[in-house]
Amino acid sequence: MFDSGPGSIRNMGDETAETTGGSGERPTDDADGGPTATRRSVLGLVAGAVGVNLGSSRARATESGTDTDAGPTVVGFGYGGVPLTDGDAGEEREFDSAAADADGAGGETHSLVVSGTGERSTYEFSVSGEVVSAARLSGWDGFSGGSARGVVWEGGDEYSFDGDVTDLSVDGDAEVFIDGTRVDPGDYGGGLHTLVVAGTGTKATYEFTASEEVVSGAGLSHWDGFSERNARGAVWAGRDEYSFRGEPTTLSLDGDAEVFVDGERVDPADYTGTSGSSTTDGRTASPEESFGYGEGGYGGTL
Structure with missing residues (x-):
């Protein structure tokens, strides 16, 4: 049921990406319990898995927080902290402020800062225009088009958008500031919910379906994946986190993990729905069917 091959991957925030900015210290333990070496071996597959076209993506520039005689240095990342090319991993290069300014041309540019308070916080936001640049991001963070997501502990992640x-x-x-003013995330959209599967030290597998869309995941390993309205994975001592729209319609758990929806612990038995996950063509998939590659990367083709 849980294919550890490429077909099961859509890891938007691979925990093996090295921290390069001020979002806080990386935890030392493997949150999902899987072997570090194995997880690092799949880092190269993540770019295709998240559907990023590295050949045509416009380079993003993020300040690394280190200074050289040549001025500020940057590290380029695609969505989810994936280096834009193999050669970009860990590479420092001069920050082109003129190019960054050109990104915001054609409309008023605003700022959004997610400021950590010392404890781990995950975030996600979308804008009607485009997220045009970012600063102080780490390998946990990323942006593409009109969306951004990431993780902070201490310090802050900064974005410019129109x-x-x-x-x-x-x-x-974490606290959020837009154009310097602190805001309440609940005032913006309110359409996103969170589902967390927290391990208790032994292997537990899970699967759930949302009535609308599973839009992101954090803390995931190569055991875990999501596509459209479905998500599935495995946890040991760590936790897998998902953001979704709508309501959970099915939720199954095999093991002793705990499940939380919007911070409240829930009983998977309360989410019976229809046996099996709903596929992209509306039929019901059997539990034995697995995700595969669709157009643009991990597309949930059954």
């Missing part, structure tokens, strides 16, 4: 904020969700105690 348009208006349409969705904003924070799981944790």
